[in-house]
Amino acid sequence: MKAVRIHAFGGPEVLQLEDVARPVPAADEILIKLYASGVNPVDWVVREGGNDALRAYLTLPMTLGWDAAGVVEELGSAVTGFQKGDAVYGEPNFPGNGSYAEYCAAKASQFALKPKSLSFTEAAGVPLAGLTAWTALFEHGKLQAGQRILIQGASGGVGSFAVQFAKAKGAYVIGTASAGNLDHLRQLGADEAIDYRSQNVEELVRDVDVVLEASPVRDNAARVKAITVLKEGGTFVSVNVDFPFDEAVQAALAQKKATGELSNNQPRQEWLQEIAQLIDAGKVRVFISKVFPLAEVAEAHRESQTWHVQGKLVLKIRPDGEPA
Numbered sequence: 001m002k003a004v005r006i007h008a009f010g011g012p013e014v015l016q017l018e019d020v021a022r023p024v025p026a027a028d029e030i031l032i033k034l035y036a037s038g039v040n041p042v043d044w045v046v047r048e049g050g051n052d053a054l055r056a057y058l059t060l061p062m063t064l065g066w067d068a069a070g071v072v073e074e075l076g077s078a079v080t081g082f083q084k085g086d087a088v089y090g091e092p093n094f095p096g097n098g099s100y101a102e103y104c105a106a107k108a109s110q111f112a113l114k115p116k117s118l119s120f121t122e123a124a125g126v127p128l129a130g131l132t133a134w135t136a137l138f139e140h141g142k143l144q145a146g147q148r149i150l151i152q153g154a155s156g157g158v159g160s161f162a163v164q165f166a167k168a169k170g171a172y173v174i175g176t177a178s179a180g181n182l183d184h185l186r187q188l189g190a191d192e193a194i195d196y197r198s199q200n201v202e203e204l205v206r207d208v209d210v211v212l213e214a215s216p217v218r219d220n221a222a223r224v225k226a227i228t229v230l231k232e233g234g235t236f237v238s239v240n241v242d243f244p245f246d247e248a249v250q251a252a253l254a255q256k257k258a259t260g261e262l263s264n265n266q267p268r269q270e271w272l273q274e275i276a277q278l279i280d281a282g283k284v285r286v287f288i289s290k291v292f293p294l295a296e297v298a299e300a301h302r303e304s305q306t307w308h309v310q311g312k313l314v315l316k317i318r319p320d321g322e323p324a
């Protein structure tokens with residue numbers, strides 16, 4: 001089968017389209033015939049050799065990509081709940097061999113039935129960013145209906161899902177983005193949209209229950225400012241787990257009697273099922289900004305590295321209409 005692998009860490013030029021053996025599923029795994037793979041910033045972070053949180057877990061050579069949509073081709077001997085031919089989506093094997101390939105074997109628990117209303121291409125843009133938003137909002141942020149949330153980086157992959165999940169939950173959502181994306185935030189359902197470049201969020205927002213840092217900004221002084229908009233007892237959640245809170249952030253949190261959480265996404269089947277239900281009910285939309293053929297993965301990485309993708313980038317592995 002074809003797969004995009006790296007044999008060394010480095011720039012986009014290390015991505016190689018190769019022929020490799022098709023994986024064989026272990027007892028608790030499914031083999032998925034992949035139709036599309038999402039592209040996420042962590043893909044090029046790993047390609048470059050990882051960050052402090054990841055470096056120790058990376059081995060070469062490896063197949064990148066941790067966002068998959070496809071059809072179940074084979075079942076491991078202990079797998080229940082899926083059948084051959086099921087259309088599925090999920091987040092396979094992070095940070096091991098992933099979804100830039102024609103087939104992928106991964107734990108069945110990291111997959112769920114694909115939302116029926118989405119194509120494979122659209123579905124591949126959901127799992128990693130969607131699970132990141134879900135974990136941060138509900139597992140760490142404990143967001144409840146009626147609460148107020150500030151979402152930084154609301155137009156990106158993670159942020160776009162976070163805005164929609166928070167609205168679906170019944171929260172009041174304030175999102176930040178650059179000027180050209182403010183209308184997009186309103187389309188997503190944000191109650192307020194703030195331009196982080198020309199407006200001062202700390203002067204405009206107060207008394208929020210949760211701040212979600214879903215932007216790529218890694219700056220503890222900026223976090224201290226953001227914590228000032230929290231209610232006493234609120235929660236500051238960051239998905240930038242590779243960038244710990246410093247003493248100034250801890251002091252700002254203590255002053256507000258607030259909690260600080262670093263949130264790593266969890267690839268849970270039951271959350272993928274809930275996300276699929278929200279999508280099929282029309283409550284959450286998927287925004288794909290560009291689709292690339294698998295062979296043009298280097299171009300997709302260059303685009304992701306701009307940090308200004310609206311929604312998601314996807315690699316097409318085989319035509320959506322190809323029979324399972």
Ligand SMILES: NC(=O)c1ccc[n+]([C@@H]2O[C@H](COP(=O)([O-])OP(=O)(O)OC[C@H]3O[C@@H](n4cnc5c(N)ncnc54)[C@H](OP(=O)(O)O)[C@@H]3O)[C@@H](O)[C@H]2O)c1
Pocket residue numbers: 040041042128129132152153154155156157158159176177178179181196214215216217239240241263264265304307308309310311
């Ligand atoms: N812990 C985890 O499990 C996990 C998983 C996935 C991602 N992440 C992290 O989550 C962050 C977002 O990832 P993503 O996939 O959503 O990235 P993305 O799709 O590239 O989106 C990034 C968004 O950030 C905004 N942005 C860029 N520069 C900014 C700045 N200086 N200030 C404020 N906002 C800015 C952009 O909005 P505009 O274009 O409107 O400026 C863009 O929409 C990254 O730091 C990533 O490493 C963590």
